[in-house]
C-alpha cells in the first residue's frame with residue numbers, strides 16, 4: 001500500500017511538468033529563434049552548413065552544446081554562443097530542436113507576391 005501515494009506523487013509531478021512545458025514553449029521558441037540566423041528557420045540549415053539541428057537526438061544536441069559551453073569541443077563561434085545560455089535553457093533548446101521535423105523549411109511568403 002505504501003507505493004500508492006508514491007505513484008500518485010509521481011503522476012502529479014508529471015502533470016505539473018506537462019503544464020509547465022506548455023507555458024515554456026513560447027519562451028523556448030524565442031531562445032531557438034536566436035539560432036535561426038545561422039542554422040536556418042527551426043534548425044533546418046541550407047546545405048547543412050552549419051549542421052542542421054532539426055530532428056537531431058536531444059541528448060546528442062545537449063551534449064554538444066554543453067561541450068561548446070565548457071570549451072572542450074572545437075568551434076569557431078558556438079563556444080561563445082553557448083556560454084550565453086544556462087544549462088536549463090540549453091536543455092530546452094535541445095528538446096525543441098529534437099522535436100522539430102528535419103527537412104526543408106517551407107518557403108516563406110514574400111511581401112508583394
Ligand code: HEC
Nearest residue numbers: 034035037038050051061064065075076077078079081093
Ligand atoms: C553565428 C552563427 C551561429 C549561430 C547564431 C548559432 N550557431 Fe550553432 N553552429 C554554428 C557553426 C559555424 C557551427 C559549427 C561549429 C563551429 O564552428 O562553431 C555550429 C554548430 C552547432 C552544433 C553542433 C552540430 C553538430 O551536428 O555538430 C550545435 C548543436 C549548435 N550549433 C547549436 C546551436 C544552437 C542551439 C544555437 C542557438 C542557441 C546556435 N547553434 C546558434 C553557427 C551558429
